[in-house]
Amino acid sequence: MAEIKIDRERCKGCELCVHFCPKGCIEMENGYNRKGYQPSTFVKRDKCTGCAICALVCPDVAIEVWR
Amino acid sequence: MAEIKIDRERCKGCELCVHFCPKGCIEMENGYNRKGYQPSTFVKRDKCTGCAICALVCPDVAIEVWR
Amino acid sequence: MQKVYSRPKGLTDAEFAYCAGCFHSVAHRMIAEVMEELDIIDRTIGVCPVGCAVFMYEYMACDMIEAAHGRAPAVATGVKRVLPDRIVFSYQGDGDLASIGTAEIIHAAARGENITVIFINNTTYGMTGGQMAPTTLVGQKSTTCPSGRDPKQAGYPLRVCELLATLDGPSYIERVAPTNPAGFNRTKKAIRKAFENQLEGKGFSLVEILSNCPTQWKMSPIESLKWIDEHMTKTFPPGVFVDR
Amino acid sequence: MQKVYSRPKGLTDAEFAYCAGCFHSVAHRMIAEVMEELDIIDRTIGVCPVGCAVFMYEYMACDMIEAAHGRAPAVATGVKRVLPDRIVFSYQGDGDLASIGTAEIIHAAARGENITVIFINNTTYGMTGGQMAPTTLVGQKSTTCPSGRDPKQAGYPLRVCELLATLDGPSYIERVAPTNPAGFNRTKKAIRKAFENQLEGKGFSLVEILSNCPTQWKMSPIESLKWIDEHMTKTFPPGVFVDR
Amino acid sequence: MTDKKLMKGNIAVCHGAIAANCDAFFGYPITPQNEIPEKMSELMPQHGRVFLQAESEVAAINMVYGAAAAGKRAMTSSSSPGISLKMEGLSYIAACELPCVVVNVQRGGPGLGNTLPGQADYFQAVKGGGHGDYRLLTIAPWSVQECYEFMPLAFDLADRYRNPVMVLMDAIVGQMIEPVELHANFEIHEYPKPWATNGARGRARNIINSLWIDSAVMEDLNNRLQAKYEQARRHEVRLWEYRTGDAELILVAYGSTARICRTVVDMAREEGMPVGLLRLISLFPFPEREINALAKQGARFLAVEMSAGQMVEDVRLAVNGLTDVGFYGRTGGSVPTPAEILDRVRETLHKPPVMSTQARREVS
Amino acid sequence: MTDKKLMKGNIAVCHGAIAANCDAFFGYPITPQNEIPEKMSELMPQHGRVFLQAESEVAAINMVYGAAAAGKRAMTSSSSPGISLKMEGLSYIAACELPCVVVNVQRGGPGLGNTLPGQADYFQAVKGGGHGDYRLLTIAPWSVQECYEFMPLAFDLADRYRNPVMVLMDAIVGQMIEPVELHANFEIHEYPKPWATNGARGRARNIINSLWIDSAVMEDLNNRLQAKYEQARRHEVRLWEYRTGDAELILVAYGSTARICRTVVDMAREEGMPVGLLRLISLFPFPEREINALAKQGARFLAVEMSAGQMVEDVRLAVNGLTDVGFYGRTGGSVPTPAEILDRVRETLHKPPVMSTQARREVS
Amino acid sequence: MNEMHHEIIIAGMGGQGVMVIGQLLAHAAVLEDKNVVWFPAYGPETRGGTADCTVIISTNEIGSPVSSAPDTLIALNQLLLDKFAPTVKREGLILVNTSLASPPKDRPDCKIVEVPANDIAKEVGNPKAANMVMLGAYVELAKPVTLDSIKASMTDVLPERYHHLIPVNCLALERGAQLVS
Amino acid sequence: MNEMHHEIIIAGMGGQGVMVIGQLLAHAAVLEDKNVVWFPAYGPETRGGTADCTVIISTNEIGSPVSSAPDTLIALNQLLLDKFAPTVKREGLILVNTSLASPPKDRPDCKIVEVPANDIAKEVGNPKAANMVMLGAYVELAKPVTLDSIKASMTDVLPERYHHLIPVNCLALERGAQLVS
Numbered sequence A, B: 001m002a003e004i005k006i007d008r009e010r011c012k013g014c015e016l017c018v019h020f021c022p023k024g025c026i027e028m029e030n031g032y033n034r035k036g037y038q039p040s041t042f043v044k045r046d047k048c049t050g051c052a053i054c055a056l057v058c059p060d061v062a063i064e065v066w067r
Numbered sequence C, D: 001m002q003k004v005y006s007r008p009k010g011l012t013d014a015e016f017a018y019c020a021g022c023f024h025s026v027a028h029r030m031i032a033e034v035m036e037e038l039d040i041i042d043r044t045i046g047v048c049p050v051g052c053a054v055f056m057y058e059y060m061a062c063d064m065i066e067a068a069h070g071r072a073p074a075v076a077t078g079v080k081r082v083l084p085d086r087i088v089f090s091y092q093g094d095g096d097l098a099s100i101g102t103a104e105i106i107h108a109a110a111r112g113e114n115i116t117v118i119f120i121n122n123t124t125y126g127m128t129g130g131q132m133a134p135t136t137l138v139g140q141k142s143t144t145c146p147s148g149r150d151p152k153q154a155g156y157p158l159r160v161c162e163l164l165a166t167l168d169g170p171s172y173i174e175r176v177a178p179t180n181p182a183g184f185n186r187t188k189k190a191i192r193k194a195f196e197n198q199l200e201g202k203g204f205s206l207v208e209i210l211s212n213c214p215t216q217w218k219m220s221p222i223e224s225l226k227w228i229d230e231h232m233t234k235t236f237p238p239g240v241f242v243d244r
Numbered sequence E, F: 001m002t003d004k005k006l007m008k009g010n011i012a013v014c015h016g017a018i019a020a021n022c023d024a025f026f027g028y029p030i031t032p033q034n035e036i037p038e039k040m041s042e043l044m045p046q047h048g049r050v051f052l053q054a055e056s057e058v059a060a061i062n063m064v065y066g067a068a069a070a071g072k073r074a075m076t077s078s079s080s081p082g083i084s085l086k087m088e089g090l091s092y093i094a095a096c097e098l099p100c101v102v103v104n105v106q107r108g109g110p111g112l113g114n115t116l117p118g119q120a121d122y123f124q125a126v127k128g129g130g131h132g133d134y135r136l137l138t139i140a141p142w143s144v145q146e147c148y149e150f151m152p153l154a155f156d157l158a159d160r161y162r163n164p165v166m167v168l169m170d171a172i173v174g175q176m177i178e179p180v181e182l183h184a185n186f187e188i189h190e191y192p193k194p195w196a197t198n199g200a201r202g203r204a205r206n207i208i209n210s211l212w213i214d215s216a217v218m219e220d221l222n223n224r225l226q227a228k229y230e231q232a233r234r235h236e237v238r239l240w241e242y243r244t245g246d247a248e249l250i251l252v253a254y255g256s257t258a259r260i261c262r263t264v265v266d267m268a269r270e271e272g273m274p275v276g277l278l279r280l281i282s283l284f285p286f287p288e289r290e291i292n293a294l295a296k297q298g299a300r301f302l303a304v305e306m307s308a309g310q311m312v313e314d315v316r317l318a319v320n321g322l323t324d325v326g327f328y329g330r331t332g333g334s335v336p337t338p339a340e341i342l343d344r345v346r347e348t349l350h351k352p353p354v355m356s357t358q359a360r361r362e363v364s
Numbered sequence G, H: 001m002n003e004m005h006h007e008i009i010i011a012g013m014g015g016q017g018v019m020v021i022g023q024l025l026a027h028a029a030v031l032e033d034k035n036v037v038w039f040p041a042y043g044p045e046t047r048g049g050t051a052d053c054t055v056i057i058s059t060n061e062i063g064s065p066v067s068s069a070p071d072t073l074i075a076l077n078q079l080l081l082d083k084f085a086p087t088v089k090r091e092g093l094i095l096v097n098t099s100l101a102s103p104p105k106d107r108p109d110c111k112i113v114e115v116p117a118n119d120i121a122k123e124v125g126n127p128k129a130a131n132m133v134m135l136g137a138y139v140e141l142a143k144p145v146t147l148d149s150i151k152a153s154m155t156d157v158l159p160e161r162y163h164h165l166i167p168v169n170c171l172a173l174e175r176g177a178q179l180v181s
């Protein structure tokens, strides 16, 4: 099992992590962060392989990954 | 028989006509023109074919050719 | 559990001010990672462009200089010539490098200047509001070619890698397209090689990154990556153009 | 007897102020001949460079504009855009076109600007006293590389035709070497074609003429032509680079 | 008022250029003037005229040079750093006595600075930032309406004097949106251009050139230029006086700063202070005589600029020691507020007038 | 005098730069300063320093920017049109507070002009030909010896003020050959440069930048620059007075024109006319106080320039109406002769002093 | 016409319609023959997804279009509320879109009006009309122009493809006005 | 030392050694502790094969190194004789190399000295030393410096590869001087 952490305030809601996660572990939030973006959120902890693709593609370096 | 005319005052003595004339009809003069160049001069009227190569190569457009 | 991805040391803590999904950030981060991996953060001097990446100095953990629009290669040359044992990179957009700065990039390349150039081609002037760039595709709309680039009026896109590859100066030129994880890896590798070459004294290296501009293209980030794959790579095929 | 060679009408009566044996005069004369042959003297506007040919306006029988150093393609563009039915040519040396004016020539070419460019490559800055040019050969001496061009210090010569040939804009690019009567004929033909293309609306044409500079090379004119054949053509091979 | 449209100053410039029969626009993007090339890319082709985005500001001014040499009305626009790149080209155009129009929407400087409003390119515009003795006729609009109306004026001056004309704006004037009436009521003169290099059909060939190795000939050209500038000094001074009649202190300003100063004058008058405004419309020629005349009547002056003190030197030259000339300036994109200028006015008026012989440079 | 060598002004500049520990030269050919890059291409590598021929003047000034940012002593040289191309770069360098030296061997202008002597780039040098409120510290040698000696001075000023320094020459000063003593007696200060971008080893990273979108920060920078220029006004005025003690008319000139004026003063004195010379060495800062003091003593002034009247404006500003300021200028590469200046002196001295409030622009 | 002078800053995320309501205000002022200057943010400041503009409506001639101390702030999100609230002039007016932001605590001098604009917009059937709700509230409170002039400006200001939304926009305007009346 | 002031223009084709004799004059003046400025033509004017320079030698400090009316012209060929003869100051001195040029007719005010320099140079055995003949004649006539100082300057001024020609150059100098003495 692996773990990722999304920095909600750095996230700009670009959806790239959602798009590229091979396991579909990430979704977009409904709420807004301080800047007014809708951030993404880690939803399927159990499926995450820690492949770090989400972190690789995140333009805002908002994701950290543990494995 | 052909004829060329070298404009002595336009000539800068570059020797290209002398070098390229296939018939060796042109030579360099010993004297100087007003600007201080040693001009070339048409010497072998009889051998000249009027091929106009001398005029073609003359940078200073100092040569006219009749054939 | 071990941490397998964390913020590279080559970046400061500052949040990127780029638009959501803009790949300037991706390029910055990869440069930062390479600086960290090669352990050169404290002897690298970066030269920022005038373009959306104009604030790059806020993000990179190394010494930085803000160049005038288009002149980054000249500024980088000035630094590298007087400090040949430091690592010098410049970072430029397509307007900066391929329009106003055409002479500077070509001559830095022709001189084989021992610097690393990261070239962000997003087919537009992002910062100033989406005007036509030298790399704007035929038919592509922009705020100064509102009905699409018409080659009869505005000419054809400039292919920088192909252009520079005719010179004897460059040691390494590659074009990459970070539109998917494999492309990301390829991009990172290219940037790394462009820095390694400099460490080895091989001379001029340039990596052209086909990048996006979701804002001026008026697309979502995901659409923008698709657009790169489907349209940009036709005019700008990725590949290694020089490696010697 | 018939007159088979006389001064072309495209030239004024002024005597060339060039050094003895300098081929700027040859290029001028051929342009003048082509203008006469195509009967376009009274609708041609020429743009002079800053270089030894800076006084070109004294010699050509058509309207002429003196451009700033390197900017002739921009000036020519300005003229051609507002007078599309006139014939516009620019004439530039290697310092003018390939150094300070790099951006202008590349973008005029990329735009496929419908102009004719005559490019005189004599590997040096003739007018200012024989400094290194972008086209100075490796090892060749100049007043700013007194012990010969060292590529480590000053980089490599720029090959303009090869560079521009990577662009989609140009319709015709050729390099010629008027070092013998056949070369003269080839040169004249190329210049003619570069003007004809414009008349046909085909777009950007450029003829690079490998020329001499007996004064700065410190050679006789005849030696200078040999030097072109023996050395210059190695780095700058004559040929047609674009014809479409 | 249905014939008034809301419009940006930059956009009004474009409509003004169209009304002026501008034949060709060559430009390069830079904030805060991007709306000009953008709008021109749309308008010029619509009117069958030339729009071209140049590869740089240097290329743009040289394209203008070519189009102007060909006898056409040509213009470019840019903002401070981009204008600096045009200095060589402008010197050439002035030396060749070619007409053209250059718009500078000034931003905060020096260097890259910022895209906020500035007026620190005054010296560059009126003294000649390029080499040699040339001048740009320089006019400064202060409203969107004038952005529209000054373009025909600029092209007319350019043709009349065969000289480049600078329309000196700032980010406020360029970016603000106001109602404007595009009345198109201009008398557009056609100036014969027998000197144009447009093909020597039926005439002797023309040459456009600024190279004269014979110093006597080059000096003749210079004398001709100076005579022309003298002519302009006599005929082209433009200004607007507001409540100067009885003013003891006259604010001198141009562009958006002059708008702010107008507010200040009203505020000052409400407080009973005898303050007026001299709003400069032409910066070169500078209203030397007019200011000198006011100084002879005893008025003191306060120059207000978004700069560290540039126009104030010309005010001092005009006053020539007759009375006191003060300065209030803000720099780097900061815009002076009416309140802070009013403070300075109060200060000045309570201070007895002194003959200041040293330039005072007070930048707050 | 065996330790004196015959040398061109341009070549002496190079030896001066070497003596000043100049680390890097970036230049581009242009007459009449070609001897500088040519000689530097030989000298700099000999001394293990950097010489690079840039692709253009624009590239050269930006290479200087880079080398100066890296903490090294860097310079470039050019002549009028080439200097115009450096305006953007100079504005950046001044805004970034970087030291460097720029040599301008002025020629006849405007436009392409000619390669003969000129002094018409004065405004460009001292008012800032680029955008924004910056100044170049400007000094003007008048002999080959000074071409040598002013280079260490220029580099020292540049480092001390963290500001670009312009060495303003003309084709006469650059091209003439005179005996010069390369004495190498300079005290070369090493200025610590903790701000240099030379790699952040053992310290926080450095940033060289002139972009400040916050207008308050940009204004702070401007205030810092202005304070620095004020400092220079106090400490760096340099001039040379010749027979001014009892002079009723003082010629004001710099560079080669000042040499000519020295001859004129001697000729005038022989005719019994009380004439002196104020030779400016620093052009910015301008000797405002000194001229004003002389004006207070009643002296009148005649500014002599190879221009249509540029420096004369600064003289007028300094005199501030106290006495009369005349002008004699030649342009386009023409060099004023002692005889013609003397004529003007005679004319002036027989004319009673009048308070002239209008700028007089007399170009013969 | 009585003398009046209003300086308003409107700020929010790109896409929240900040510019549109600025333009509606300016247009309405033109209809009412008032002096108006509208100064939208431009250039690099528009990067990062935020937008703001200043509108000055006055019966006097308008000097600077740049307001150093606006009398009103209409804030559509938290970030820009935080940024601009300190600039509002003493005892000014601050309208807060409380659907996305919470009212400032450090401007007790100001009149703070809470408008749950997104929620109201959803109610009237166009979730994108939160800007209109804010505008309605402001116009009702400050009366720089009439609501009718705003409505009359819709067809000119909105691009044609949005004209079908005019009725629901007007509804949103009115709901905003009702909220504060 | 008596007060003196000489302004000389020397002109000829490139290769005739115009610059060398200018430099010899200047160097000799330095040896004699006189003030000297030497102003060679430069730039585009040197195109077309001609060369000229101005030398000013004076016991006073020298103002302009550009001479508007030289007191002496040393002309080595016809073209430049024609160009510069009109600039010589009234009653000045003109030395003409009569081997290549004929004396001017329109300067009756001037002292015209005819020096068949090329012929004399051939006689002394170095046809290239015509310049030295002209210099010798000038120095003898005007005495701006001594012939000895000129001779003493040879080793410094001439590149080493020409040092073997110094004796014959000195001979040419003397022959020039004899011609006019």
Ligand SMILES: Cc1ncc(C[n+]2csc(CCOP(=O)(O)OP(=O)(O)O)c2C)c(N)n1
Residues within 6 Å of the ligand: C049, C050, C051, C052, C053, C069, C092, C093, C094, C095, C096, C097, C120, C122, C124, C125, C126, C127, C128, C133, E028, E029, E030, E031, E057, E081, E082, E085
């Ligand atoms: C001399 C000058 N000209 C123009 C500008 C305005 N300008 C700023 S960024 C830019 C172009 C940006 O485009 P690009 O280089 O492609 O970078 P991007 O924003 O797309 O990353 C321009 C024209 C400037 N700052 N300076």
Ligand SMILES: Cc1ncc(C[n+]2csc(CCOP(=O)(O)OP(=O)(O)O)c2C)c(N)n1
Residues within 6 Å of the ligand: D049, D050, D051, D052, D053, D069, D092, D093, D094, D095, D096, D097, D120, D122, D124, D125, D126, D127, D128, D133, F028, F029, F030, F031, F057, F081, F082, F085
């Ligand atoms: C802006 C500017 N920079 C430099 C110069 C000086 N300059 C005149 S001609 C020239 C180069 C000439 O070389 P090239 O173009 O090769 O022409 P050539 O004389 O060899 O025919 C230079 C640098 C100038 N006039 N203007």
Ligand code: SF4
Residues within 6 Å of the ligand: A002, A004, A020, A021, A022, A023, A024, A025, A026, A047, A048, A049, A050, A051, A052, A053, A054, A055, A065
């Ligand atoms: S680490 Fe891999 S699997 Fe886990 S969330 Fe990220 S992309 Fe998905």
Ligand code: SF4
Residues within 6 Å of the ligand: A006, A010, A011, A012, A013, A014, A015, A016, A017, A018, A039, A040, A057, A058, A059, A060, A061, A062, A063, C021
């Ligand atoms: S990739 Fe990064 S910025 Fe984009 S949605 Fe995911 S976490 Fe947010």
Ligand code: SF4
Residues within 6 Å of the ligand: B002, B004, B020, B021, B022, B023, B024, B025, B026, B047, B048, B049, B050, B051, B052, B053, B054, B055, B065
């Ligand atoms: S025409 Fe031919 S043969 Fe006759 S002289 Fe000329 S080159 Fe020789």
Ligand code: SF4
Residues within 6 Å of the ligand: B006, B010, B011, B012, B013, B014, B015, B016, B017, B018, B039, B040, B057, B058, B059, B060, B061, B062, B063, D021
């Ligand atoms: S080619 Fe022409 S210039 Fe050369 S020597 Fe012959 S005639 Fe004279």
Ligand code: SF4
Residues within 6 Å of the ligand: C017, C018, C019, C021, C022, C023, C024, C052, C122, C126, C127, C212, C213, C214, C215, C216, G047
């Ligand atoms: S405008 Fe384009 S390039 Fe600039 S930050 Fe936004 S997305 Fe990136």
Ligand code: SF4
Residues within 6 Å of the ligand: D017, D018, D019, D021, D022, D023, D024, D052, D122, D126, D127, D212, D213, D214, D215, D216, H047
């Ligand atoms: S210097 Fe060279 S290029 Fe110039 S005219 Fe002389 S030979 Fe020709």
Ligand SMILES: [Mg+2]
Residues within 6 Å of the ligand: C051, C093, C094, C095, C120, C121, C122, C123, C124, C125, C126, C133
């Ligand atoms: Mg881009």
Ligand SMILES: [Mg+2]
Residues within 6 Å of the ligand: D051, D093, D094, D095, D120, D121, D122, D123, D124, D125, D126, D133
């Ligand atoms: Mg050349």
